[in-house]
Amino acid sequence: MSHSHDGTTIKRGLLYRLIAVCLIIPTLVLATGCNGVKSQAAKDFAPQSAQPAKASPDQPAAANLDQPAKASPDQPAAANLDQSAGASPDQSVTANLDQSAGASPDQPGQVGSDQAALIQATAEQTGQDEASPFDDDDLYDAPPPPVHDPLQGWNRFWFTFNDYFYMGLRPLAMGYKKAVPEFARTGLKNVYDNFTFPIRFLNALLQLDLTKAAREFGRFMINSTFGVGGLADLAKSDPNLQPGDEDFGQTLGYYGMGEGFYIVWPLLGPSTARDSVGMVGDIAANPLTWVFGLWNVYGEENYWYVSYVVSGGNRFNRLPEYLDNYDAMKKSAIEPYVSMRDFYIQYRQGRIEQ
Template sequence: MKSFIRPFIFTAGCLLAGAPALFAQETPAQPDPAVVDDMDDYTVVQVSDPFEPVNRAVFKFNDGLYDYVLRPVSKGYTKVVPTPVRSGIRNFFDNIRFPIRFVNSALQGKFKRAGLETGKFAVNTVAGLGGFIRISDDVPSLAQIPREDTGQTFGVWRIGKGPYLVLPVFGPGTARDTVGFVGDYFLNPINWNLRENVEGYTWEIQTGVQVVSGLNSLPDILNAYDAPRKDAIDPYIAVRSAYIQYREAAVKQ
């Protein structure tokens, strides 16, 4: 029976934990309205897009997937799960992703920021019930720490973006950020293989945790994805421009 169920759990995990994952690399616990507004008023930026015909086809496929599969799932989830509960879950998984931010802050030579990330993690874990409550929001030095990820680290190291890519399910990205996403995946504790060391922590439980993480972040991710498409003459260009601007700004922080 387990071998029969596993493919379905795996598929759900890929859809909910992945889409559109590259757009959401280290998505803030609460989307910045200013960033969303900037995306809405996008300007066309120069980017290498040698695979544009294929990218556009995948973009169209993803649009259908998001609109007819993930968006209804997201709406159903927000109706069933109260906002305070969703906020707590969001905070918990954001806290868990501490290694991504700490390691990449250190790799970029931002050691003070790495120390602040450690303090933020400690405060939220100990005083915030494992991270469900963001106590750090009330500490001025910990409230607004710029988030770092592996793709940004590559940018700081002056590794080029490479060509623009639109991946099935995962959405917009660049060659650099796609490799960076793999690094973030392995730095995220929810993806670590703890089954041999933690009694009762089965493959199904781990995948379920990943699904909950993706499902809970889905409304915010879709909102960020929708912002540049709204009223755009060419949604593909709008999303591409918004993504590149967003990631370039993140590297410079």
């Protein structure tokens, strides 16, 4: 019997202790916060006379400045705002931060809220966030990999050649721009883009992007019929039928082929080993190749040169726009060759990622 009585006493003692712990823990949580200051719940349950007067959070400075006579030593935040009214915003906030450290220990909750408000005001006035600078992921972004340019001698020579060549064509291009209205030049560009739609359509299919393929097909049907053979780009008025620029170079990049080395071609401009291979695929998919051919086959009479004339004419039609962009790049570049090379590589990488 004594053992049974002792067991019952032990169980009752454990029950009483558990009840005491369950009562003490909520009381402590209600009375204090995890940082050692009063929590909001404790303020709400405190008597009304013990709660310090607090101005509206929207106009804390205005309320205190309008009633400077009511400031007392028990209200350090209001006094600090009154004293710093004539100082600059940065100095007033700094003074309040320095003086708030010496506030009365009878108001720990008020001190914590004042410091938080002042820190927030500092961030708003200086335009800086409270977050640590180590949280900025941009500081740790890896720089872009260097461009593989083993043929720099060749590339610089042809870059200079192309520069002089197109600058020599500038008077002719500017005369063409003034003689031919913009709507006519845009119409010619639209016709060429519409005629060469198979290049973009096939590459969209090869990239397994049925949305782009359907968009290219829809653009071709609308512009070929209602746009009078592509003279007017009516499909562009639909946000879902914006023009694309898919090519075989992007398709090779889609399947993981690296860009290889950088190379500059005469008259054609910047490229890479991958895009040079892709250029062959673009020529093969170009309808001009199948209509006129690229050379005279077996001595037969054909108009093989027409494909070159049409392609060259399209490039000349867009030359005024190209020259304007090229001049803007040269003016802002310290080293035009390096700027053109880096811009081309980044542009192609962006197109492949899209």
